[in-house]
Each structure stands twice: as structure tokens, then as C-alpha cells.
Amino acid sequence: MGIVYLLTDFGSRDPYVGILKSRISIINPKSRILDLSHELIPYDIEYASWFLYYCYKNLEKPFILCMVVDPGVGTERKPVVINVQRSYLILPDNGLISVLLRDPKINSKIEYYEILPIKLKEIYLDQLKNYRLEYNISSTFHGRDIFAPATGLLSKNPSFLKKFTNKIKYIHLNENVSVPEYVNFNHSKQFKGKIVYYDHFGNLFTNLYYDTYDINQSKKIRLRIFEGDRMILDINGLSKTFGHKDKNDFLFYVGSFGFIEIAKNQNSAFLEWKDWERIKRFDVLLEYVG
Numbered sequence: 519m520g521i522v523y524l525l526t527d528f529g530s531r532d533p534y535v536g537i538l539k540s541r542i543s544i545i546n547p548k549s550r551i552l553d554l555s556h557e558l559i560p561y562d563i564e565y566a567s568w569f570l571y572y573c574y575k576n577l578e579k580p581f582i583l584c585m586v587v588d589p590g591v592g593t594e595r596k597p598v599v600i601n602v603q604r605s606y607l608i609l610p611d612n613g614l615i616s617v618l619l620r621d622p623k624i625n626s627k628i629e630y631y632e633i634l635p636i637k638l639k640e641i642y643l644d645q646l647k648n649y650r651l652e653y654n655i656s657s658t659f660h661g662r663d664i665f666a667p668a669t670g671l672l673s674k675n676p677s678f679l680k681k682f683t684n685k686i687k688y689i690h691l692n693e694n695v696s697v698p699e700y701v702n703f704n705h706s707k708q709f710k711g712k713i714v715y716y717d718h719f720g721n722l723f724t725n726l727y728y729d730t731y732d733i734n735q736s737k738k739i740r741l742r743i744f745e746g747d748r749m750i751l752d753i754n755g756l757s758k759t760f761g762h763k764d765k766n767d768f769l770f771y772v773g774s775f776g777f778i779e780i781a782k783n784q785n786s787a788f789l790e791w792k793d794w795e796r797i798k799r800f801d802v803l804l805e806y807v808g
Contacts, residue, residue, distance in 0.1 A: 520549045520581040520605070522673050525570065526661065527558040527587045534659075538584070538666045545645050545670030554583075559794070560574075561589040563613045563665055564695045568715045568723070570607075571617040571698075572775050580604035584669040585614060592657035597633040597664045597688070599672070599683055606676070608633075608669050610660070611658050613692030620697040631683035638682040642667040645674075701778075702730035703735070703806040711778070711802040713743075716794070720786025721779050724789040724802050729776040731758050738808030741770045741780070762782075778804060 522542060526533040535556050541548055554573050559565045564585040566768045573583070580603070588595075597613040603626045609614065611632075618624060635655050643653060655663040671678040696712040715723040736756035743751040758767040763783045773779035780802075781787050791797050 520579075522549050522669060523554050523573070523577070523581060524551060524556070525554040525558070525566075525573065525583060525585040526556045527560045527562075527566065528661070530556055531787075534661060536775045538586075541662055541666035542670040542673065544649065544651065545642070545667065549670065549673045558587055561585065562705070562794075563589075563616075563692060564798070565715060565794075567614050567617040568697055568725075570614060571621070571723070572715075574618055575775065577605075578780075580606075582606045582669060582673050584665050585609040586661040586665055587614060588612065588660060593661050596686075597635070597668070598686075598689055599631040599633060599661060599668065599679060600689070601629040601631070601679075606672050606679075608665050608672070610665075613656045613690055613695060615689065616692040616695040617697055619664040619689075619691060620695075623700075628782070630686045630689050631679060632686050633664060633683055635664055638664060638667055638671075641671065641678065641682050645671070654747035696725045698727050698777075699725050701726050701804060703739075708804045709804045711804065713780070713797050713800055713802060716788045716797070719781070720788035720796065721773070721781040722787050723773065723775075724778045724780070724804075726778040726802065726804055727776050728778055728804075731756065731772055733758075735806070735808070738806055740805045741778070742805075742808050743780070744803065745796075745799070747784055747801050750800070751780075766784050778802075 539551055552750060590612055598611045600607040696714050699709060699711050701709050709726055711724045711726040712724045714725050739756040741750055741753045753768050753770050757771045760783050764782045765768040767783050770778055771782045
């Protein structure tokens with residue numbers, strides 16, 4: 519069924535990612551596994567939740583996505599499968615899905631399933647009866663022992679789903695995670711947002727969705743960043759490209775995902791402050807001042 523995507527905070531220097539792939543492919547040798555990233559910030563649920571949202575919006579459906587950012591591994595948090603738009607997301611129930619499911623424009627029918635580890639092990643071992651692979655469920659590596667086996671089985675045949683899960687009504691949504699804020703200056707002249715993500719180039723992504731660029735209107739838009747009551751950045755005019763500013767100048771623009779981003783041309787906006795925990799607490803104010 520479609521492509522299997524992997525998304526974790528495991529990094530690339532340790533054996534974890536390779537083991538995940540082996541546990542998927544041994545069940546379904548025909549699976550096509552692609553890495554979205556294994557460099558998510560460890561334990562940062564909000565950052566990972568936005569990364570998942572960007573990916574989901576840009577991937578061809580249907581697909582299977584196995585995501586492991588799991589600071590509560592081994593605790594009572596549930597392993598779950600989420601069925602949305604005929605795609606399956608296999609991940610811990612710790613709020614990773616919060617941005618996606620709290621976007622008011624995601625109106626698809628969504629189904630939630632709790633993975634039953636004992637049933638999963640039974641079915642997985644049955645599929646492995648021609649192998650000598652040891653399989654036990656540890657308390658610290660559910661990526662290998664729960665999420666990868668579930669992913670392998672679903673990629674082989676989605677009918678396995680009901681054999682190792684129970685359908686549930688609710689999953690955990692983190693109310694403290696920022697969600698998309700849709701900007702429409704016909705409704706309001708001011709929108710408040712947060713910085714939710716930064717990329718390899720040091721560009722800062724906000725949760726303010728504004729996919730319009732009108733040169734006349736853009737000249738009248740101002741972005742300011744506040745740390746508490748103190749304004750620390752003030753930029754006038756929405757830029758269309760980086761070329762609208764000189765090297766090392768700050769600018770804001772509509773990024774490729776449709777959200778307002780803040781950059782330092784040919785430099786890093788992130789390095790201006792360096793501390794991600796601090797940057798996440800900044801307030802962003804987008805105003806139409808025309």
C-alpha cells in the first residue's frame with residue numbers, strides 16, 4: 519500500500535533507524551521505505567508535530583507513516599494507528615498529531631485505533647515463523663518492537679489492522695501546542711502568532727498562514743516580535759523573495775508551505791538568538807497598517 523515514510527528523532531549515527539527498516543522489510547520485502555527525517559529535535563513534541571503537519575500536507579495519499587518521537591516510551595501512553603484520508607499514521611499517543619487534527623481545515627473522516635502489543639506480537643511472530651529472529655517487547659525501544667512491526671504488517675496488508683488493534687474514540691491532543699492561524703485582513707487588521715519551527719538555514723516558521731502576495735497590500739504589512747513586553751524585531755513590508763533585502767537584513771515572507779517565515783538574508787535568523795526554548799516563547803504580531 520503506497521509508500522512507507524519514516525520520521526523520528528533517532529539521528530543517523532546509531533543503529534536505531536536501520537533496525538526499524540529491517541523490522542518493516544522482513545515482514546514486507548516489497549515495501550518502499552523513504553526517510554522524511556531522523557533529525558527532529560529530541561523529545562520536542564510541538565516541533566515534531568509541526569514537522570508532521572508540513573509533511574502530511576505535501577505527501578501524495580494514501581501512504582503509511584511511522585513516526586517515533588517518544589519521551590514517554592514505556593509509560594502508559596498508548597501506541598496508536600490513525601486512519602485519515604486512506605492513509606495510516608503509526609505513532610505514540612503523546613500529542614504528535616495535535617497540529618494536524620486541530621487544523622480547522624482538515625475535515626476528513628478520522629479513525630483512531632489503539633495497538634494491542636500482545637496481539638501484535640502474536641501476529642508478527644506468525645508472519646516470522648520461517649525466521650529465527652528474536653522478538654520481545656522492551657520498555658525502551660518501541661520503535662523496533664511496536665511501531666515498526668505494525669507498520670510492516672499494514673504495508674503488507676491493511677486488513678491486518680483490526681487483528682492487532684481496538685478502535686477508540688479519542689486520542690491525546692496537546693492544547694498547549696500552537697495551531698495554524700489563518701490570516702485574512704478583511705476580517706481583522708492584526709494577528710498574533712508564535713514561532714513553531716526552524717529549518718537548516720535558520721529560517722523561523724510561524725503558525726500564521728497567509729498564502730497571498732499582493733505587492734500593494736504587502737507594502738503595508740508589518741511584523742514585530744516581542745519577548746514579553748519588549749519588542750526585539752520590527753520589519754516593515756512583506757517580501758516576495760530574499761532578493762528584496764540586502765545580505766544580513768531581516769525579512770518576512772510567505773514560505774513554500776503558505777506560512778509566514780522570518781529570515782536573515784544569506785544568514786541565520788535562528789542564530790540571532792540561538793536558544794530554541796527562548797525563541798518558542800516569542801510573540802509574533804502581524805499587522806496591516808495601510
